Amino acid sequence: MDTGTHIVMGISLGGLAMADPAVAGHPITMTAVIAGTIIGSQAPDIDTVLKLRNNAVYIRHHRGITHSIPAVIIWPILITFVLGMIFQEANLLHLWLWTFLAVFLHVFVDIFNSYGTQALRPFSNKWVALSVINTFDPIIFGAHLIALMFWAFGTNPVWTIATLYVVLFFYYVIRFAVQSAVKHAVRNTIPDAEEIIVAPTMRFFQWRIAADSKRHHYVGRAYGRSINIYDKFPKTPLPTSNLMQAALKDKNVAAFVSFSPLYRWEISEIDDIYEVRLIDLRYRSNDYYPFVAVARLNHECKVIQSYTGWIFSEDKLREKLDFSMN
Incomplete structure (x- = not known):
């Protein structure tokens, strides 16, 4: 997801943390946990600085090792250590638990984008990309903003954020259903397609399409179940020259x-x-x-x-x- 969405996710998770008595009943722990969820929701994207080096390094490594299984374990420990020095009376165990959840949630939601992550490292370097949510999804971002506004105007943060997460769960389910319908429509349009890539856009019913058959590459867009193929290229293997x-x-x-x-x-x-x-x-x-x-x-x-x-x-x-x- 984009930086803005990760920020509002971190703040929202801090609101959900009020369900934890060790957080809600201790102001210093509460402050530390909110800081931890915000920082934890951003930490894996520290590899964005690789773009300052060059695009080749950035493309190879962005959402790589910083989104891996070891990183998901290490980030909360580092963040808890630093925040524990600042908020010395905070409950470190609960600070670590909520920070861990923030880091895990960051990596987890990135899996649903087209870019994906190497979340299975070190067991596999495969990029895991489910391609059902655009990098910036206005519905997800807007839903978080609405929930945070309700919280700011005095609603119970636990119930507000819990409701938000229930709504988003069903939203993800719907996105998978729409993606499946689009793939089915592409197969009907290109019966000999061997590989189909359906990627989301910021518009709910519009999807990017790229497909391969034995002889051709196809590129198009889906508007609901209506498939428009814009380009068709002959498929030739890379030369061995x-x-x-x-x-x-x-x-x-x-x-x-x-x-x-x-x-x-x-x-x-x-x-x-x-x-x-x-x-x-x-x-x-x-x-x-x-x-x-x-x-x-x-x-x-x-x-x-x-x-x-x-x-x-x-x-x-x-x-x-x-x-x-x-």
Whole structure:
């Protein structure tokens, strides 16, 4: 989820913590727990700083080790230790319990996005992404804001947040049902589809579609059960040429391949320079595919420019490639 949603989730969880007598009956513990749930709801996303290094590192590691099983155990301990030094009279056991719940909930809800997490590490490096909730879901965010407003105007925080969570549980169930219906409609539209990716958008009934058959890639959108296929590309395997093999070893291209489950490729020659481009088919926007990996190589198959990330125009891509040389 986005940062704003994680923040309101942390505050809401602090309200639910009032159901714990050890928290509700001790003002210092209450303050520490609310701080712990807010910080705990943000802690796993500390790896966002990797973006300051470069996109390749960010794509490979964001929501990776910081969202893993060891991290879910370590984050609450670290946060409880720091807050315990600040709020020395707080009940540390209950502070740890609620902080642990905040960290766990952060990782858990991220699983429902298209990006997903490596939540099963160290047992598996597989990305777990259920793709039923958009990274920012206005209904989830708005529901939290409404609940927090009721709390601010004096309603019982425990019952208010408990009601919020019951409503959101059924909302998630509905999202799974809608996603299943969309997948069924895609199978009817593309009977020979072998792989179907249905990803949410911020609009409840609109979903992004990317599908693979033996011979083609398909890209489209679903509006309820109405399926619109916008693009159909011939499906060809990656060539085994020295050029492609050299490009795949580049850090930007390798990061893209590790993250993207469905993409097509292009090779072109510009002024004696070869350009290898991989294009993620999940994120079509205004007739453009913004998430790409590009490597430019000379005739000796040496990478001289490369980039991976979100680009919404060819001019911006050239700027990024030129910058990568500096």
